[in-house]
Amino acid sequence: MKPGDTYTPHDCRPVGEILNQIGGKWTVLIITRLKHGPMRFSELKRLIGGISQKVLTATLRELEMNGFVTRTVTPSIPPRVDYELTDLGRELLVPLDAVSEWALANRQRVLDARKAFFEQNPDAVPPRIGQVATLIHSGNSSDSSAPVAGG
Amino acid sequence: MKPGDTYTPHDCRPVGEILNQIGGKWTVLIITRLKHGPMRFSELKRLIGGISQKVLTATLRELEMNGFVTRTVTPSIPPRVDYELTDLGRELLVPLDAVSEWALANRQRVLDARKAFFEQNPDAVPPRIGQVATLIHSGNSSDSSAPVAGG
DNA sequence: CCGGGTGGTTTCCGTTGGTAACTCACGCTA
DNA sequence: TAGCGTGAGTTACCAACGGAAACCACCCGG
Secondary structure (H helix, E strand, O other): OOOOOOOOOHHHHHHHHHHHOOOOOOHHHHHHHHHHHHHHHHHHHHHHHHOHHHHHHHHHHHHHHHHOEEEEOOOOOOOEEEEOHHHHHHHHHHHHHHHHHHHHOOOHHHHHHHHHHHOOOOOOOOOOHHHHHHHHHHOOOOOOOOOOOOO | OOOOOOOOOOOHHHHHHHHHOOOOOOHHHHHHHHHHHEHHHHHHHHHHHOHHHHHHHHHHHHHHHOOOOEEEEEOOOOOOOEEEEOOHHHHHHHHHHHHHHHHHHHHHHHHHHHHHHHHOOOOOOOOOHHHHHHHHOOOOOOOOOOOOHHO
């Protein structure tokens, strides 16, 4: 964006700032996983599945900085760290959980839409290759002839 | 995640898949900007502000593939491309808009939480530097002596 | 021929995310 | 005494994603 690119700053930029804070790849998952009470680090990691320690640590730090979770260290051996939603986090959980549940409820519709799109546009190649391939090849009803590899 | 790292795949992985699809940095902004009707490419770009053409194009393609928006090309001179939410997109808009409005309504609370955190932990350094610095130094009520740069 | 406006792609580079190994501090086992 | 396992976290390295800017194709006005 150029400096002279004057746009009307509706309600968009502030939203974008906060969205960038909660827009980490795993933030929604972490917050929704925390909704049933405090959780230990490895518990979270195990429950989410597919997240690395590095990113889980970083995302939790970020959530802590933004006031969404608290981090409680019990100095035992081995050390024990519990993460829990704050009031702010619990409030954020409400809309985030709605998104999460929408995603769960409409997963198949998205998958079907993807399939329909690629059947109508066989030459289309998804710009975000990795994740897209995962989605297509995963729990799809019949992912044979997934047109993503053909190009 | 290792292959032998068996976890119970609750409702977490499917959600994560869809979330990765809609979890692009700008996806929420784009969908919520589209809620009042179809929009042209540059209109979207101007309205959102801060997004590059490349990413806007890629994100819109992704949304199109997932069945959230339609892309209508009018072969006029200069060419005109309109993007509009599908039914699926309008349904997704509901929870996404809730997130967006939460972010707008609670922006200052997040900012305050950040400030309080950094006042209590002056040594803390945010792992995601760029965005965090932007957030702190931006429309904050009094961002003088923002402790992030001092380290 | 030059510049403007539109939608989009390409190039380069910084940031983010993933993988694997290592650390710390202890108790258990041999 | 040495080695192993634990739990939270860090580090090094590397691929993918996101951002800035340039370029492309198209046609019109001057």
